[in-house]
Amino acid sequence: MKDILARVIECERTIRRAEAEQLRLIAELATDEWAPVEIGMALQLSPVNAAYRVAWATRLATVFPDVLDAMAAGTLTDRGAHALIDPTDHYTDELAQRVVTKTLQTAAGRTPQQLRRSSHARVQRADPAEHARRRAQRLADRTVTVYDTGDSIATLSTSQPVEIAHAMYTKIDHIAHAEPRQGRTLDQIRADVLAGLVLEEPKSAGLKPLIQVTVPITALLGVDERPGQLDTGQLIPAGVVRDLMSHPGTVFHRLLTDPAGHLLEYTPDVYRPNxxxxRFVRARHRACVMPCCTHPARSCDLDHATPWPLGPTTPANLAPLDRRHHRYKHATNAQITLADDGTTTLTTRWGHTYATTPEPLDEPPF
Structure with a gap:
C-alpha cells in the first residue's frame, strides 16, 4: 500500500508540472488579440474560457512567476495557485506580490481552501482600510434569493456580513442538535430548523447564538485598526469588532500570546478538559488538526494524543479532531504527537508522516 500511495503522489506531481508547463507556453503564445482564438480551438475551449485561460497564464508569468515555479516543483495545483492569487485581485500588484510570496512559503501540504483563507487574511491585515472599504461595498449588495434546483426543490440563499452569517448558522446548529432525530440527518434537521425560524415557529425564536471573535487589545481600544478574527478564520474590520463588543451580553476572555501570536500554556490534570x-485548545487550533481538514474546532472532539491516563490532560496532549477523523485515528491506529507549540505530527498506518502547525491568532502580514 505504501508503494501504491507513493506512485499516486508522483502522478499528482507530474500533473502539476504539466499544468505549469502548459501555462508558460500559453503565456508565450499570447502575443496579440487573436491568440485566445487559436488557443481556444486547440484546447476545445469556449471563447470566454479561452480568453480567461490566456489572461490567467499571462498574469502568472508576468506578475507571479514564483507561483509557476511552485507548480512546476509539484507544490501547487492550478486550483491552489488561484487560491493564493484571487484574494489579491483588487489590491495593487506590489502588495499582491508580497502577500503571495509570503503565503507561498508555507504552501506545501495545504489545501486550496486553507491557502485562500491565509492569503485573504494576509492582504486584509496589510491594508485594513481597503478591507473595510470593500466590506462596505459588498454589504450594500446583500440580498436574499431563491432558485429552483429541480424535482420540486428550491434553494434559498442569502449574503450577509460574515459575523452575522456565522451567528445565524451557530443558532441553527445549536437548535438542531437539541431536536429529536426522528429518522432525519443533522443536515435535514438544520434545514427544518431554518424553515421554522423564518416562518416564526415560536419555540426557539428567543435563543441567542454565540460567536467567538479574537481581537488585538490595541484595536479594541482604538489605538490601531488591526482586524478581528472569527474562530472559523475569517477576518472582520476593527470598527465592526468594536461595534460587536458594545452589544449587551458581550463576554471578554483574556488570551495571552507570545510575540509570534501563539497562545501560551495552561495545565490542569483531570481526564475531561475543564x-x-x-476553550484554550479550540482557540489555539481553530480547526481539526488532521492535514487538509478545515472543520471548525468548536464542533470537534478533543482527543488525547497519548491516551489517558498514560498521557495527561494538557494542551501538549490535546488536539481537536472532527468526528470522522477521530474515528479514523482509532480505527487505523494512526499515531498523533503534539509539540508544545501545538504542532501536530500524524503517522498513518501506511507509514506516511504529516505535520500541521496552528496558525497564529494575530499573524503580521509580512
Missing amino acids: AALD
Whole structure:
C-alpha cells in the first residue's frame, strides 16, 4: 500500500508540472488579440474560457512567476495557485506580490481552501482600510434569493456580513442538535430548523447564538485598526469588532500570546478538559488538526494524543479532531504527537508522516 500511495503522489506531481508547463507556453503564445482564438480551438475551449485561460497564464508569468515555479516543483495545483492569487485581485500588484510570496512559503501540504483563507487574511491585515472599504461595498449588495434546483426543490440563499452569517448558522446548529432525530440527518434537521425560524415557529425564536471573535487589545481600544478574527478564520474590520463588543451580553476572555501570536500554556490534570482548557485548545487550533481538514474546532472532539491516563490532560496532549477523523485515528491506529507549540505530527498506518502547525491568532502580514 505504501508503494501504491507513493506512485499516486508522483502522478499528482507530474500533473502539476504539466499544468505549469502548459501555462508558460500559453503565456508565450499570447502575443496579440487573436491568440485566445487559436488557443481556444486547440484546447476545445469556449471563447470566454479561452480568453480567461490566456489572461490567467499571462498574469502568472508576468506578475507571479514564483507561483509557476511552485507548480512546476509539484507544490501547487492550478486550483491552489488561484487560491493564493484571487484574494489579491483588487489590491495593487506590489502588495499582491508580497502577500503571495509570503503565503507561498508555507504552501506545501495545504489545501486550496486553507491557502485562500491565509492569503485573504494576509492582504486584509496589510491594508485594513481597503478591507473595510470593500466590506462596505459588498454589504450594500446583500440580498436574499431563491432558485429552483429541480424535482420540486428550491434553494434559498442569502449574503450577509460574515459575523452575522456565522451567528445565524451557530443558532441553527445549536437548535438542531437539541431536536429529536426522528429518522432525519443533522443536515435535514438544520434545514427544518431554518424553515421554522423564518416562518416564526415560536419555540426557539428567543435563543441567542454565540460567536467567538479574537481581537488585538490595541484595536479594541482604538489605538490601531488591526482586524478581528472569527474562530472559523475569517477576518472582520476593527470598527465592526468594536461595534460587536458594545452589544449587551458581550463576554471578554483574556488570551495571552507570545510575540509570534501563539497562545501560551495552561495545565490542569483531570481526564475531561475543564471549560478554560477546552476553550484554550479550540482557540489555539481553530480547526481539526488532521492535514487538509478545515472543520471548525468548536464542533470537534478533543482527543488525547497519548491516551489517558498514560498521557495527561494538557494542551501538549490535546488536539481537536472532527468526528470522522477521530474515528479514523482509532480505527487505523494512526499515531498523533503534539509539540508544545501545538504542532501536530500524524503517522498513518501506511507509514506516511504529516505535520500541521496552528496558525497564529494575530499573524503580521509580512
